Amino acid sequence: xxxxxxxxxxxxxxxxxxxxxxxxxxxxxxxxxxxxxxxxxxxxxxxxxxxxxxxxxxxxxxxxxxxxxxxxxxxxxxxxxxxxxxxxxxxxxxxxxxxxxxxxxxxxxxxxxxxxxxxxxxxxxxxxxxxxxxxxxxxxxxxxxxxxxxxxxxxxxxxxxxxxxxxxxxxxxxxxxxxxxxxxxxxxxxxxxxxxxxxxxxxxxxxxxxxxxxxxxxxxxxxxxxxxxxxxxxxxxxxxxxxxxxxxxxxxxxxxxxxxxxxxxxxxxxxxxxxxxxxxxxxxxxxxxxxxxxxxxxxxxxxxxxxxxxxxxxxxxxxxxxxxxxxxxxxxxxxxxxxxxxxxxxxxxxxxxxxxxxxxxxxxxxxxxxxxxxxxxxxxxxxxxxxxxxxxxxxxxxxxxxxxxxxxxxxxxxxxxxxxxxxxxxxxxxxxxxxxxxxxxxxxxxxxxxxxxxxxxxxxxxxxxxxxxxxxxxxxxxxxxxxxxxxxxxxxxxxxxxxxxxxxxxxxxxxxxxxxxxxxxxxxxxxxxxxxxxxxxxxxxxxxxxxxxxxxxxxxxxxxxxxxxxxxxxxxxxxxxxxxxxxxxxxxxxxxxxxxxxxxxxxxxxxxxxx
Amino acid sequence: xxxxxxxxxxxxxxxxxxxxxxxxxxxxxxxxxxxxxxxxxxxxxxxxxxxxxxxxxxxxxxxxxxxxxxxxxxxx
Numbered sequence: 001x002x003x004x005x006x007x008x009x010x011x012x013x014x015x016x017x018x019x020x021x022x023x024x025x026x027x028x029x030x031x032x033x034x035x036x037x038x039x040x041x042x043x044x045x046x047x048x049x050x051x052x053x054x055x056x057x058x059x060x061x062x063x064x065x066x067x068x069x070x071x072x073x074x075x076x077x078x079x080x081x082x083x084x085x086x087x088x089x090x091x092x093x094x095x096x097x098x099x100x101x102x103x104x105x106x107x108x109x110x111x112x113x114x115x116x117x118x119x120x121x122x123x124x125x126x127x128x129x130x131x132x133x134x135x136x137x138x139x140x141x142x143x144x145x146x147x148x149x150x151x152x153x154x155x156x157x158x159x160x161x162x163x164x165x166x167x168x169x170x171x172x173x174x175x176x177x178x179x180x181x182x183x184x185x186x187x188x189x190x191x192x193x194x195x196x197x198x199x200x201x202x203x204x205x206x207x208x209x210x211x212x213x214x215x216x217x218x219x220x221x222x223x224x225x226x227x228x229x230x231x232x233x234x235x236x237x238x239x240x241x242x243x244x245x246x247x248x249x250x251x252x253x254x255x256x257x258x259x260x261x262x263x264x265x266x267x268x269x270x271x272x273x274x275x276x277x278x279x280x281x282x283x284x285x286x287x288x289x290x291x292x293x294x295x296x297x298x299x300x301x302x303x304x305x306x307x308x309x310x311x312x313x314x315x316x317x318x319x320x321x322x323x324x325x326x327x328x329x330x331x332x333x334x335x336x337x338x339x340x341x342x343x344x345x346x347x348x349x350x351x352x353x354x355x356x357x358x359x360x361x362x363x364x365x366x367x368x369x370x371x372x373x374x375x376x377x378x379x380x381x382x383x384x385x386x387x388x389x390x391x392x393x394x395x396x397x398x399x400x401x402x403x404x405x406x407x408x409x410x411x412x413x414x415x416x417x418x419x420x421x422x423x424x425x426x427x428x429x430x431x432x433x434x435x436x437x438x439x440x441x442x443x444x445x446x447x448x449x450x451x452x453x454x455x456x457x458x459x460x461x462x463x464x465x466x467x468x469x470x471x472x473x474x475x476x477x478x479x480x481x482x483x484x485x486x487x488x489x490x491x492x493x494x495x496x497x498x499x500x501x502x503x504x505x506x507x508x509x510x511x512x513x514x515x516x517x518x519x520x521x522x523x524x525x526x527x528x529x530x531x532x533x534x535x536x537x538x539x540x541x542x543x544x545x546x547x548x549x550x551x552x553x554x555x556x557x558x559x560x561x562x563x564x565x566x567x568x569x570x571x572x573x574x575x576x577x578x579x580x581x582x583x584x585x586x587x588x589x590x591x592x593x594x595x596x597x598x599x600x601x602x603x604x605x606x607x608x609x610x611x
Numbered sequence: 612x613x614x615x616x617x618x619x620x621x622x623x624x625x626x627x628x629x630x631x632x633x634x635x636x637x638x639x640x641x642x643x644x645x646x647x648x649x650x651x652x653x654x655x656x657x658x659x660x661x662x663x664x665x666x667x668x669x670x671x672x673x674x675x676x677x678x679x680x681x682x683x684x685x686x687x
Contacts, residue, residue: 018632047655051630051647079651219673220650226658 006039009380013039014048021056030062035370037091039380040391041234043084043226050083053090061095071099071122071159073106075133077221084233092237092246096124110151110159118158125159126236130200131170131180132223139179145186156192161243163236164191168200168224171212196239203231208390231394238396248377248397249355251294252330252342255305255312257361259323260284261385264311265463265524265560269318283385288322290389295327299398300349302330304341304358306527308463308562309333335527335563337430338365339372357397359388362525363496368433434530434600437494441534442604446487446504451476453501454489457521464522464532466567468558471519476506479518484509486542490535492526492601502526503535507542513549520553527563530599536571537596544591551591552576557583571597617686620663621679628655638680660686 013036020028033052039045053062061067072078072085082098089096099120101109106127109117117125134144155162166188167180184201191197204211204224213225224232241247256263261273261280273281274288295301301323305312312333316325325331330349332341338360346353354375360366366378381391446454455473462468471479480487490503502523507515517539522532543551553568565585569575572594573587580586612620618638626634629647642648653676657668664686672681 018630022632044655044658047651048627048630051628051652055630079649080654083651215670215673216654218670220654222654226654 004040005383006380007042007045010036010039010045010049012036014045014052017052026056026059026062029056031374034091034374037087038366038370038378040382040394041084041088041230043230046087046230047083049087049090053086057095062090065090065093065095067095067097068123069099069120069160070096070124070126071101071117071120072126072128073099073101073109073117074128075104075106076128076130076223078128080220080222080226080229081128081233084229085236088233088237092241107147107151110154121158121160123160124240125155125162127155127163127165128232129165130168130223131176132217134167134176134180134183139176139183141179141182141186144179145183148183148187149190152187152195153192156194161240162195163198163239164195165198165200168204168211196243198232198235198239200232203228203235207231234394234396238399242399246354247399248299248357249351250300250302250330250345250349250357251291251398252302252304252332252345252356252358253291254360254362254365255303255307255315255333257385258284258359258388259288259303260315260319260321263524264315265307266460269311269314272315272319274319274321280385283388285322287385287388290392292322292327294398297398300329300351301327302332302345302349303328304330304332304338304345304360306335306338306524307333308560311560337368337528339369339430342369342373342376357392359392364437364494364529367437367496368430371433371436372430431600437496437529437600439492439494439529439601440604441531441601442491442493443488443535443538446476446480446489450489450501454487454504457501457504457523458519461521461523462558462560463524463563464527465558465561466517466520466564467554467556468561469519469556471506479506479508482508484515484546486515486546488535488538488542490522490531490538492529492531493604494529499523499526503531505535505539507539507551509548510552513547515543515546515548515551517551517553530601532567533597533599534601534603537599540591540594540596549591551589551594553587553589555585555587612686614683617664617683618679621660621682624656624659624663625679628652628659636679638683639678641678642676656682 013032017029017032017036020026020032033049037049070085072081078101085096099117099122101117109115112118152164155164166184169177169180188197207227209225209227211224211228213222216222216225253259261278261284262271264272273284275281275285291301303312313325330345332345334341342353342356342358346356352375353373357377357379358366358369359379359381361381366380369376370378377397379391379395381388451473454476455471459470476487479485485506485508487504487506489501491501492499502525503521505520506518508518510516520535522535553573555565555568557565568587571589573589576586576588578585618636622634622636625636625640626632629645629652631647654673657673657676660666660682661668666685666687668685672685676682
């Protein structure tokens with residue numbers, strides 16, 4: 001079994017939580033474990049989380065989490081369900097206090113007015129019993145249905161929110177199966193309206209893994225399988241969220257490599273993969289269809305993407321896709337911090353941040369939103385787009401979303417009134433977040449070893465590209481062999497991994513004491529992290545030690561590099577000439593007047609502060 | 612893998628499942644030594660061991676795992 005990225009994500013978060021706990025930082029321990037639970041839920045992770053929670057809570061329960069009294073009762077073993085429930089309820093923001101149910105007496109506990117169950121006064125009562133307890137002998141439909149209905153009616157009072165299960169079905173025994181199907185029909189038709197119906201058979205059919213695990217049942221009396229336990233608890237919690245008005249209402253999606261395959265600013269509209277023709281294209285189309293289905297059930301959709309707005313519009317205008325721009329109630333396509341964007345969206349939609357689900361393929365963006373806006377749900381999705389839909393379905397974020405007429409009207413109103421958001425005031429803690437990324441930068445002159453990557457970066461970078469010059473490999477070699485010419489590569493690592501070489505600049509000497517920036521590019525994956533500042537600082541220092549007095553730079557507009565039009569003036573360059581006939585602008589920087597820029601990236605090997 | 616190396620690998624699993632980062636186990640380590648080691652923990656340990664060593668633990672052992680040595684004997 002190969003550990004999935006989700007398992008790694010959980011294991012890393014649990015390790016951080018343990019480190020926090022060991023140093024007495026309980027708030028940090030709760031926070032890190034909560035983040036780990038954004039990974040796709042699996043039984044080993046959830047039981048490990050529950051053990052951690054219980055051991056840590058021995059020193060005091062997590063504050064700010066309401067306690068709810070939960071009774072899980074029934075005919076089957078419950079010991080495997082409880083830790084799963086503990087972990088996922090914690091993820092949902094509350095703390096269950098469990099009723100310690102005696103084995104096998106659940107009927108009497110419901111029927112007797114002074115039973116321990118009734119004295120416990122549960123906020124929630126969850127009932128679990130399966131085909132295994134109904135069989136193996138002959139089942140009288142009439143009797144079983146009558147018995148279950150009597151129990152259900154008595155459960156409607158004094159037991160809080162009651163989730164009543166239909167029967168699941170045995171894999172083989174067809175007599176038992178058809179009897180239970182009939183019991184289910186009768187039960188469902190006559191169930192008191194106060195009770196919520198849990199369709200176990202539907203869960204059983206929908207599960208990718210086996211629902212029955214005969215070894216586990218033989219060894220520990222446990223039914224359903226561990227995967228079945230997880231699916232059942234997710235279902236229970238979704239029903240409770242809907243009862244408590246906590247169902248999510250908005251799905252906020254990224255564009256590049258989420259709504260479609262590829263990066264529009266780099267690959268161009270025609271180069272994106274969406275729809276038939278490629279496996280990724282198919283997968284992204286499935287994701288769009290899933291969103292469309294959500295929208296038709298009343299879930300609001302919004303886009304939050306770092307992109308040129310015109311590029312994003314262009315994709316919708318020119319590519320046939322399941323979703324149209326009009327399907328989105330929010331449209332946040334800009335280069336701002338995504339946490340700021342989400343706050344603005346919440347204001348605009350007049351909904352809480354706790355009604356939002358944020359889908360993004362970039363780990364740093366997910367980490368940013370988790371840090372700044374813990375109320376927003378930020379699922380870790382599988383790395384491959386063909387797992388997006390299953391990953392989101394498993395979380396049941398939007399189950400039983402019932403929207404009022406007002407909600408529906410709201411969606412229409414926003415569509416009519418959709419505009420780009422004004423840039424928001426800074427989140428304040430963005431710098432803390434960047435510091436938390438633990439970024440390490442590295443750089444050096446381009447040698448034969450980096451030539452391929454240098455050529456590739458120049459050829460492929462469209463957006464953060466000052467001059468748009470595409471030097472082939474042979475030409476790069478020629479240019480950098482000139483005396484005084486200098487080309488540096490920049491690499492960026494953070495706690496999520498190594499981004500590789502993501503930046504380059506190339507400067508060449510012109511007149512005496514003056515150098516010119518021939519090219520300056522940076523991968524759009526790292527925009528907004530401070531790497532441009534680091535690259536600038538290194539450039540200034542290199543120029544000074546080369547004896548330069550002035551640095552000339554040119555912005556040459558291309559179809560896609562509007563993003564960097566203001567970069568040179570932002571770094572203190574003064575206008576020198578232009579604009580020329582193609583809109584180009586030349587700038588000049590007196591190196592004696594240049595000042596270094598702050599950022600939060602450490603330089604490799606220095607161990608010290610920012611360069 | 613030597614028996615000692617396998618024991619170390621199992622120790623990681625036990626530490627993780629029982630949430631005791633400093634735990635040291637011996638071949639004789641058993642549920643009696645550790646109140647945290649309940650039936651759910653046994654199944655967790657079995658699942659993790661099966662994944663780590665690519666083996667299948669027999670039902671009898673899942674039902675009643677007596678000590679660490681029983682698991683060690685099953686590993687290749």
